[in-house]
Amino acid sequence: MTKRSFKRIMLKVGGESMLGKRQFGIDPQAAQNVAKNIKAVYAKNIQVAIVIGGGNIFRGIAGEKAGIDRATADYMGMLATVMNGLALQDAIEKMGVPTRLQSALDMPAVAESFIRRKSIRHMEKGRVVILTAGTGVPYVTTDTGASLHALELGCDVLMKATKVNGIFDKDPIIYPNAKRYKTMNFKDAIMLDEVQVMDTTALAMSSENDMPIMIFKLFEKDNLQKAAMGEDIGTYVSNDVKTVLADK
Ligand code: UDP
Numbered sequence: 001m002t003k004r005s006f007k008r009i010m011l012k013v014g015g016e017s018m019l020g021k022r023q024f025g026i027d028p029q030a031a032q033n034v035a036k037n038i039k040a041v042y043a044k045n046i047q048v049a050i051v052i053g054g055g056n057i058f059r060g061i062a063g064e065k066a067g068i069d070r071a072t073a074d075y076m077g078m079l080a081t082v083m084n085g086l087a088l089q090d091a092i093e094k095m096g097v098p099t100r101l102q103s104a105l106d107m108p109a110v111a112e113s114f115i116r117r118k119s120i121r122h123m124e125k126g127r128v129v130i131l132t133a134g135t136g137v138p139y140v141t142t143d144t145g146a147s148l149h150a151l152e153l154g155c156d157v158l159m160k161a162t163k164v165n166g167i168f169d170k171d172p173i174i175y176p177n178a179k180r181y182k183t184m185n186f187k188d189a190i191m192l193d194e195v196q197v198m199d200t201t202a203l204a205m206s207s208e209n210d211m212p213i214m215i216f217k218l219f220e221k222d223n224l225q226k227a228a229m230g231e232d233i234g235t236y237v238s239n240d241v242k243t244v245l246a247d248k
Pocket residue numbers: 013014015016052053054055056058059060061073074075076077078079080081133134135136137138139140141142143144145
């Protein structure tokens with residue numbers, strides 16, 4: 001099989017990646033860690049768009065459970081992603097990589113409005129684009145935002161950073177002998193109940209529109225770079241592959 005390599009990637013980073021050792025909020029050191037990985041990929045001349053989540057600050061579902069109207073809580077969640085986006089922008093720019101922050105909810109004092117063609121232009125000009133506020137509408141998550149933006153920005157792949165290095169045949173945190181899937185067909189990913197690595201709306205949208213997803217662990221040395229260069233890490237989910245376990 002020829003090695004996959006990508007020219008333009010959409011990276012979905014969960015809010016959790018901004019936590020570091022904290023239980024809540026943003027640890028600037030954690031933001032630096034994320035930024036370091038992004039810089040390494042950028043240095044390989046790969047165009048990078050990032051969708052950042054907000055779960056380290058606020059999630060709509062949690063707000064609803066606490067008694068807030070769901071749509072209102074979701075807008076609060078979207079605002080949380082803008083805070084993360086600002087922190088990530090700060091961290092990436094401190095490493096000398098130019099960025100632009102865009103938001104699906106208009107807030108001109110802090111971020112550009114999301115404009116598809118402008119986003120693309122930024123990447124062509126060598127800027128990393130950070131997309132916040134998800135889709136700009138409630139009842140979905142930033143996974144769906146990442147899938148949608150990956151499609152409209154013409155990305156080659158949606159790279160979803162998770163806590164574990166791909167999809168496994170059982171929970172690798174509980175079972176040390178769990179086996180990783182090297183590749184997985186979208187049909188299986190959507191069917192498998194235990195695949196809680198990505199929300200189903202995002203999986204369905206990506207599958208219907210042929211946007212492959214690479215699921216991998218961000219905080220492992222050079223993992224993002226390896227995944228972007230097509231090395232065998234994580235799980236590659238696509239309509240064009242069979243579901244196959246990795247050798248090791
Ligand atoms: N959200 C939303 N619409 C979107 C994206 C996000 O309503 O298009 C809200 C939703 O409440 C979600 C919160 O923003 O829970 C934070 O995003 P998410 O949970 O996806 O963050 P992550 O889990 O990636 O940290």
